[in-house]
Amino acid sequence: MLTSVNRICFTFVRCKHKLDYSKVPKLVDSELLEQHVRGSGPGGQATNKTSNCVVLKHLPTGIVIKCHESRSLDQNRKKARSLLVTKLDNLINKENSVEAQAKLLDNKKTTEMERKRQKRQALKNEWKTRENLID
Amino acid sequence: MFRTLVRRCVQTQCKRLSKLSDLSHVERRSLSANASTTGGNSKPETVEDMLKLWFKRFSDAQVYEPLESIANILASTLNSNKIATVYQERDRKLSTVEMKNIIEMCKKRLQRMPIQYVIGQWDFRELTLKLRPPVFIPRPETEILVELALNDIKSRDVTCILEPCCGSGAISLALLNLLPGLKAVACDKSSKACELTEENASDLKLSGRLEVQQCAIGDIELKNKFDLIISNPPYVLSKDMMDLQAEILLFEDLEALDGGLDGLDVVRDILGVATTYLNRSGKLFLEVDPSHPELIANLLTGSPSLGLKFERSHKDFNGVARFVEIIKT
Ligand SMILES: C[S@@+](CC[C@H](N)C(=O)[O-])C[C@H]1O[C@@H](n2cnc3c(N)ncnc32)[C@H](O)[C@@H]1O
Numbered sequence: 161m162l163t164s165v166n167r168i169c170f171t172f173v174r175c176k177h178k179l180d181y182s183k184v185p186k187l188v189d190s191e192l193l194e195q196h197v198r199g200s201g202p203g204g205q206a207t208n209k210t211s212n213c214v215v216l217k218h219l220p221t222g223i224v225i226k227c228h229e230s231r232s233l234d235q236n237r238k239k240a241r242s243l244l245v246t247k248l249d250n251l252i253n254k255e256n257s258v259e260a261q262a263k264l265l266d267n268k269k270t271t272e273m274e275r276k277r278q279k280r281q282a283l284k285n286e287w288k289t290r291e292n293l294i295d
Numbered sequence: 296m297f298r299t300l301v302r303r304c305v306q307t308q309c310k311r312l313s314k315l316s317d318l319s320h321v322e323r324r325s326l327s328a329n330a331s332t333t334g335g336n337s338k339p340e341t342v343e344d345m346l347k348l349w350f351k352r353f354s355d356a357q358v359y360e361p362l363e364s365i366a367n368i369l370a371s372t373l374n375s376n377k378i379a380t381v382y383q384e385r386d387r388k389l390s391t392v393e394m395k396n397i398i399e400m401c402k403k404r405l406q407r408m409p410i411q412y413v414i415g416q417w418d419f420r421e422l423t424l425k426l427r428p429p430v431f432i433p434r435p436e437t438e439i440l441v442e443l444a445l446n447d448i449k450s451r452d453v454t455c456i457l458e459p460c461c462g463s464g465a466i467s468l469a470l471l472n473l474l475p476g477l478k479a480v481a482c483d484k485s486s487k488a489c490e491l492t493e494e495n496a497s498d499l500k501l502s503g504r505l506e507v508q509q510c511a512i513g514d515i516e517l518k519n520k521f522d523l524i525i526s527n528p529p530y531v532l533s534k535d536m537m538d539l540q541a542e543i544l545l546f547e548d549l550e551a552l553d554g555g556l557d558g559l560d561v562v563r564d565i566l567g568v569a570t571t572y573l574n575r576s577g578k579l580f581l582e583v584d585p586s587h588p589e590l591i592a593n594l595l596t597g598s599p600s601l602g603l604k605f606e607r608s609h610k611d612f613n614g615v616a617r618f619v620e621i622i623k624t
Binding site for chain 1: 409432
């Protein structure tokens with residue numbers, strides 16, 4: 161888990177300078193409805209419950225985000241907000257959203273890597289033929 | 296005596312509680328369907344086998360949150376604090392040692408030990424805290440109390456805070472962790488709570504800025520005054536104590552919850568401490584029972600000699616007024 165988080169951060173940092181964040185929408189508190197699914201009952205000290213599901217609704221678009229990934233309420237609230245920003249960014253900015261830009265960059269990178277791999281392979285084959293390793 | 300009585304109530308309580316679980320019925324049904332199609336006779340080997348097997352066993356035994364329980368046990372075995380890891384690694388084969396540990400933990404859960412004690416830790420805001428019985432397990436509502444204090448601290452100059460009733464240390468440590476210039480004094484009357492607070496502080500490398508005192512808050516003696524006092528004191532009304540969840544009654548220190556007849560026994564002591572030790576314009580933030588904000592407001596209006604003014608109450612995430620903000624005049 162930890163390593164995958166690290167990996168994400170790493171790619172993020174590497175391509176950050178090429179991504180344009182200027183269009184990313186900002187959340188307005190009055191446009192959000194936040195709910196916490198914690199069942200009925202008195203809550204507080206009288207309840208011990210492990211799931212901390214946060215449901216975040218963006219009123220203007222009706223987009224609903226559900227997050228219960230973490231054991232901490234605060235982390236789920238923050239994560240729900242960041243997921244909502246990504247969704248809104250994709251909706252509003254389409255191919256200019258940060259996610260779309262990153263994907264494009266990623267695709268470019270894989271094509272580039274594939275091209276290099278093929279080139280290396282060709283050179284290798286050439287060398288092998290030259291050294292008479294292949295009949 | 297009380298606990299034997301409690302144990303007898305467990306069965307009925309659990310029936311009621313398991314209904315409260317917010318796990319979707321579809322998820323529940325698909326899991327049990329799978330459990331029966333895989334036969335159940337073959338020896339469990341993978342993460343998924345154990346998930347299915349113990350989901351069924353916990354459900355049959357009417358353990359509260361059966362799926363969450365086994366998922367958290369498995370996540371902790373996989374050294375993760377996220378349940379998603381369990382699903383990502385569902386095909387992983389478990390070693391004999393891992394199996395033994397899982398079964399040991401599951402047995403504890405069958406006895407209604409809270410899952411946070413079973414795995415020995417839980418998350419509170421950005422932190423992972425060590426937890427063990429009978430020290431009170433931090434509740435998510437209290438993360439909101441911390442948020443209220445954070446917003447206040449950011450708006451003025453706060454260098455030193457006091458936390459009566461610190462339990463595992465959750466509140467003080469969450470604030471110290473976010474505010475590198477802050478110092479805190481924490482107090483609890485339970486020695487086990489104080490030890491755990493110190494342990495958590497040192498694990499999180501925050502002990503340099505935290506002083507822990509073991510005493511009842513009414514007896515505390517301090518050298519200096521504070522800019523902010525924050526506390527989640529025992530506030531459950533005595534009449535509500537028998538309605539607590541079985542796993543709370545069986546495992547948590549009941550003195551961490553019992554606030555006396557009107558639930559305000561310890562709150563009254565804290566108000567006295569705030570009068571003596573809060574700097575002028577300093578603030579007191581408390582988590583309380585929904586019946587308390589009004590009582591506290593009246594109490595303060597009726598006792599001007601305390602020099603405390605009721606500023607406002609704040610709601611929790613279910614819209615219930617559960618936090619009070621008080622200012623020293
Ligand atoms: C509800 S727990 C809160 C623990 C922690 N602050 C949290 O939010 O997780 C209340 C704590 O107050 C302690 N306590 C109860 N009565 C007290 C008193 N008179 N003086 C000091 N601490 C007390 C209990 O030992 C328990 O640890």
